[in-house]
Amino acid sequence: MSPSPIENTIPNERLVITRSGGPGVLRLIQEELPPPGPREVRVRVLVSGVAFGDVLKREGLLPGMPPFPYTPGYDLVGEIESVGHSVSDWQPGRRVAAFVGNGANARYVNVPARLLLPVPQAVSDEEALCLVLNYVTAFQLLRRVARLKAGARILVHGGAGGAGSALLDLARHFGITALATASARKLETVRELGATAIDYRNEDFVARARALDPEGLDAVFDPIGGAHLVSSWRCLGRRGMLVVFGASASLRGGRKELLKTLARIARFKLTPGLRCCRFYGIGMRPHSSPALIRRDLALLLQLAAQGKLHPRVGARLPLSRAIEAHEMMNASPVAGKIILVP
Numbered sequence: 287m288s289p290s291p292i293e294n295t296i297p298n299e300r301l302v303i304t305r306s307g308g309p310g311v312l313r314l315i316q317e318e319l320p321p322p323g324p325r326e327v328r329v330r331v332l333v334s335g336v337a338f339g340d341v342l343k344r345e346g347l348l349p350g351m352p353p354f355p356y357t358p359g360y361d362l363v364g365e366i367e368s369v370g371h372s373v374s375d376w377q378p379g380r381r382v383a384a385f386v387g388n389g390a391n392a393r394y395v396n397v398p399a400r401l402l403l404p405v406p407q408a409v410s411d412e413e414a415l416c417l418v419l420n421y422v423t424a425f426q427l428l429r430r431v432a433r434l435k436a437g438a439r440i441l442v443h444g445g446a447g448g449a450g451s452a453l454l455d456l457a458r459h460f461g462i463t464a465l466a467t468a469s470a471r472k473l474e475t476v477r478e479l480g481a482t483a484i485d486y487r488n489e490d491f492v493a494r495a496r497a498l499d500p501e502g503l504d505a506v507f508d509p510i511g512g513a514h515l516v517s518s519w520r521c522l523g524r525r526g527m528l529v530v531f532g533a534s535a536s537l538r539g540g541r542k543e544l545l546k547t548l549a550r551i552a553r554f555k556l557t558p559g560l561r562c563c564r565f566y567g568i569g570m571r572p573h574s575s576p577a578l579i580r581r582d583l584a585l586l587l588q589l590a591a592q593g594k595l596h597p598r599v600g601a602r603l604p605l606s607r608a609i610e611a612h613e614m615m616n617a618s619p620v621a622g623k624i625i626l627v628p
């Protein structure tokens with residue numbers, strides 16, 4: 287006799303955010319996880335990620351975020367523990383990676399089978415996790431939005447962070463030359479990734495970029511937003527593209543800053559000339575979708591298995607220390623991806 291669904295629940299732990307606020311609003315709760323649905327797979331999480339987007343959602347500042355209460359975590363790598371009755375192509379024991387958007391910061395997660403990809407043996411759990419959100423974002427920014435080829439010249443803001451370091455690593459892989467901003471203690475990380483480092487707190491990055499590239503750059507990747515976009519726009523060449531992929535400035539400036547970012551993007555789009563401005567969000571068409579994320583992640587896992595990518599881990603903390611992980615994101619003392627281990 288097959289077990290009834292209630293017999294197939296398992297004890298689980300997951301982070302929950304019940305209201306907006308600082309890192310202190312994070313709670314780790316214990317509860318039973320129901321069995322996976324017919325087209326789902328139950329994954330035992332090996333590692334999951336903390337991203338700046340999780341911080342903005344926790345503060346209630348990201349448009350389109352899930353309603354409270356919810357479990358944060360865009361990305362996970364884990365091992366299949368059991369499969370729903372309509373799933374025939376996955377077996378327990380398989381190591382997989384998935385972009386889930388929310389809900390990854392847990393011990394077990396039921397994941398739709400269509401989101402999973404196998405992780406090659408040569409790629410570690412941590413490396414694979416860096417690829418799921420940060421490298422897919424970076425790949426789609428470089429190749430799908432800006433369509434850059436070898437020889438292009440770009441500026442990446444936050445070059446030592448999770449997404450920024452992925453942009454620099456992939457830029458180097460594709461033969462693209464990068465300048466990158468970072469704070470003083472992270473400049474060496476940016477240099478190790480092959481970029482020309484700009485200490486944005488002590489230097490005027492527009493003046494530095496114009497001195498290095500008097501004709502202007504092919505693309506600038508800006509996740510800061512607000513008034514920062516005006517300076518980024520000034521670094522562009524005649525046919526350059528400003529790609530806005532975040533609004534970190536709204537963490538300090540709140541919703542007003544977010545609205546300013548959207549208004550500036552609209553203004554750039556109306557500015558006559560050949561320069562242009564695009565907005566990117568992972569999962570948002572036309573440059574991203576669940577199918578494109580899966581396709582691009584498969585390629586990135588292959589490149590990583592061939593030793594062609596060098597993902598950087600900034601910190602690895604147990605799930606029980608998630609508050610600390612979010613504090614690290616707020617204060618940005620680490621370079622690279624912040625990882626939670628159940």
Ligand SMILES: NC(=O)c1ccc[n+]([C@@H]2O[C@H](COP(=O)([O-])OP(=O)(O)OC[C@H]3O[C@@H](n4cnc5c(N)ncnc54)[C@H](OP(=O)(O)O)[C@@H]3O)[C@@H](O)[C@H]2O)c1
Pocket residue numbers: 336337338339419420423443444445446447448449450467468469470472486509510531532533534566567568569615618619620621622623
């Ligand atoms: N659109 C998408 O789908 C998508 C996907 C992934 C990430 N993102 C965005 O990308 C950004 C980075 O996310 P993440 O998770 O990878 O976080 P992260 O980069 O690891 O952390 C943020 C980084 O930004 C840097 N920073 C802060 N203010 C800066 C400024 N004014 N100029 C230059 N650098 C600055 C900080 O380093 P310093 O110490 O150098 O200041 C820190 O390393 C966020 O805005 C996030 O929302 C967007």
